[in-house]
Every structure is written in C-alpha cells, then in structure tokens.
Amino acid sequence: MPHDRPAHTRILLKLSGEALMGDDAFGINRATIARMVDEIGEVTRLGVQVAVVIGGGNIFRGVAGGAVGMDRATADYMGMLATVMNALALGDTMNKAGLTARVMSAIAIEQVVEPYVRPKALQYLEEGKVVIFAAGTGNPFFTTDTAAALRGAEIGAEIVLKATKVDGVYSADPKLDPKAERYSRLSFDEAMTKNLGIMDAAAFALCRDQKLPIKVFSIFKHGALKRVVLGEDEGTLVHV
Numbered sequence: 185m186p187h188d189r190p191a192h193t194r195i196l197l198k199l200s201g202e203a204l205m206g207d208d209a210f211g212i213n214r215a216t217i218a219r220m221v222d223e224i225g226e227v228t229r230l231g232v233q234v235a236v237v238i239g240g241g242n243i244f245r246g247v248a249g250g251a252v253g254m255d256r257a258t259a260d261y262m263g264m265l266a267t268v269m270n271a272l273a274l275g276d277t278m279n280k281a282g283l284t285a286r287v288m289s290a291i292a293i294e295q296v297v298e299p300y301v302r303p304k305a306l307q308y309l310e311e312g313k314v315v316i317f318a319a320g321t322g323n324p325f326f327t328t329d330t331a332a333a334l335r336g337a338e339i340g341a342e343i344v345l346k347a348t349k350v351d352g353v354y355s356a357d358p359k360l361d362p363k364a365e366r367y368s369r370l371s372f373d374e375a376m377t378k379n380l381g382i383m384d385a386a387a388f389a390l391c392r393d394q395k396l397p398i399k400v401f402s403i404f405k406h407g408a409l410k411r412v413v414l415g416e417d418e419g420t421l422v423h424v
Contacts, residue, residue: 188414189414190227190230190231190232190413190414190415191413191414191415192232192342192343192413192415193231193232193233193342194232194233194234194235194309194339194340194341194342195227195232195233195234195235195341195342195343195344195345195413196235196236196237196332196335196336196339196341196343196344196345197224197234197235197236197237197345197347197409198236198237198239198328198329198332198344198345198346198347199220199236199237199238199239199274199347199403200238200239200241200328200347200348201238201239201240201241201242201243201244201266201267201270202239202241202242202245202349203216203220203242203347203349203403203404204216204217204220204238204242204270204273204274205242209245210242210243210245211242211243212242212243212270212273217273217274217277218277218281220274220403221274221277221278221281221283222281223403223406223407223408223409223410224236224278224283224314224409225278225281225282225283226407226409226410227409227410227413228283228312228314230410230413230414232413233309233310233312234309234314234315235305235309235314235315235316235317235335235336235339235341236271236274236314236315236316236317237316237317237320237328237331237332237335238267238270238271238274238316238317238318238328239267239270239328240263240264240265240266240267240269240270240328241263241266242266242270243266243269243270244262244263244266247262256324256325257324257325260324260325261291261324263320264290264291264318264319264320264322265319267318267319267320267328268287268289268291268293268296268297268318268319270318271287271289271297271316271317271318272287272296272297272318274316275287275314275316278314283314284311284312284313284314285313285314285315285316286298286305286308286313286314286315286316287316287318288300288301288304288305288315288316288317288318289318289319289322290317290318290319290320290321290322290323290331291319291322293319297318300317300319300322302338302339305317305338305339306339306340309339315339317331317335321334326386327384327386327387329346329383329384329386329387330384330386330387330390332344332346332383332387333383333386333387333388333390333391333394333396334390336391336394336396337390337391337394337396341396342397343396343397343398343399344391344396344397344398344399345398345399345401345409345412346382346383346398346399346400346401347401347402347403347409348400348401348402348403349402349403349404350400350402351366351401351402351405351408351418351419352366352367352368352400352401352402352418352419352420353366353367353370353375353380353382353400353420353422354366354367355367366420367420368417368420368421369420369421369422369423370420370421370422370423371422371423371424372388372391372392372422372423372424375388375422376388382398382400382422383398391422392424395424397421397422397423397424398421398422398423399412399419399420399421399422400419400420400422401418401419401420402419405418
C-alpha cells in the first residue's frame with residue numbers, strides 16, 4: 185500500500201563517486217548527475233531534510249595508476265580532493281535545478297567551499313537546504329562510508345541511505361546466482377554474522393553503536409529514493 189507521508193524527516197544519503205560516472209570509464213556523466221538531482225529534489229519537496237556524503241572514486245580512478253606505491257595518507261588526501269570536485273558538481277547541478285545546496289568540506293579550502301561546522305550544517309538543513317559534505321572525515325585511513333556514518337550521527341539523521349548499483353542486500357551475488365534472495369530487513373548482528381560487507385567495519389560499527397539504521401538501495405532504479413523515504417519495501421534495512 186503506497187504511503188503519502190515521509191517515514192523520515194532527516195536523512196543522510198551516501199553516494200559513491202562511481203555512481204556519477206554513468207556508463208563512462210571515469211569522471212562525471214552530466215545526464216546521470218542531473219537524474220540523481222531530480223530524485224533528490226522529489227524527496228526535498230516532501231519536506232525531508234537531506235544531507236549528502238559523496239565519494240571520489242570516479243575521479244580518483246583516473247589517477248589511481250599513478251598512486252600505486254604512493255604513501256597511503258597522500259593518496260587518501262588526493263581522494264578527499266576528488267570528493268570536493270564531485271560535491272561542487274553536485275551542488276552546482278542542484279542549484280541550477282532550483283534546489284539550494286551548500287557544500288561543506290572537512291578540510292579547509294575556504295576559497296572554494298566553506299568548512300564543515302556542525303551548527304551551520306544543522307541551520308542549513310532546518311532552512312530546507314541540501315547540505316553536501318565533502319572531503320570525507322578530513323582524515324586519511326577513513327573511508328567515505330565512515331564519513332557518512334559520522335556525519336549522520338552528528339546531524340541527528342534518522343537513517344543512512346547507502347546508494348548502490350544493486351537494489352538491496354542479497355544472499356548471494358544476484359548477477360551470478362539467479363536464486364539469490366533480497367533481504368528486506370537484517371539486524372546489524374545478522375549482517376555481521378553473514379559477513380555481507382554492507383559498509384566498512386568502522387562505519388558499520390559506528391552506525392550500530394549509535395543505533396543509526398542503514399538502508400541499502402539502488403540509486404539507478406527510478407523513484408527508489410522516494411520510495412525509501414516514504415517507508416516502502418525498497419532495498420534492505422539494517423537495524424538494531
């Protein structure tokens with residue numbers, strides 16, 4: 185039965201950089217990013233406060249060969265800068281589509297984007313602006329999944345929405361096993377026991393400790409984000 189009222193009033197959407205590539209080998213596919221912004225716009229029009237954490241794999245992939253053998257911290261900082269580029273592209277597309285976006289970076293690049301300041305981020309969300317968190321946590325050795333869990337907890341998000349290429353968590357790889365079943369709901373303990381690899385260990389532990397549920401869904405499935413926000417049976421919910 186369709187719902188007409190959002191199940192969540194404040195969400196943290198985790199987008200991978202790869203999601204912006206579309207069918208391209210790397211970089212940002214304009215049509216893909218515009219479609220994502222349309223989906224986010226639908227959710228904001230329901231009155232939902234939206235924050236986004238974005239990865240940088242689509243850009244970093246283009247220089248990954250040169251990063252082989254590089255100091256890990258240096259490579260991670262390069263990845264953080266890639267997320268800033270994605271955040272700027274996403275924010276610009278949102279503003280052109282009639283949304284109001286604010287990009288906040290965990291590393292100081294004040295001539296380009298404003299620094300992440302928690303009270304300011306909360307103010308923007310309450311004003312109905314979409315807040316895009318760039319540069320991960322600002323620290324090497326932590327993934328953007330961990331940044332999503334951290335920022336989600338900090339802003340009091342009700343749920344972390346992990347956008348992927350697959351419409352949920354399956355018992356096996358659905359591309360290889362036609363009998364693979366999609367889990368509608370899983371507890372954190374079940375997900376750990378089954379070793380499903382939903383997020384990296386630090387991110388997953390933080391969500392579990394903060395009792396912050398995770399919903400895994402496909403960002404490439406039209407209308408899926410809206411259905412998730414409305415509380416419909418879309419994707420896989422991981423909960424305490």
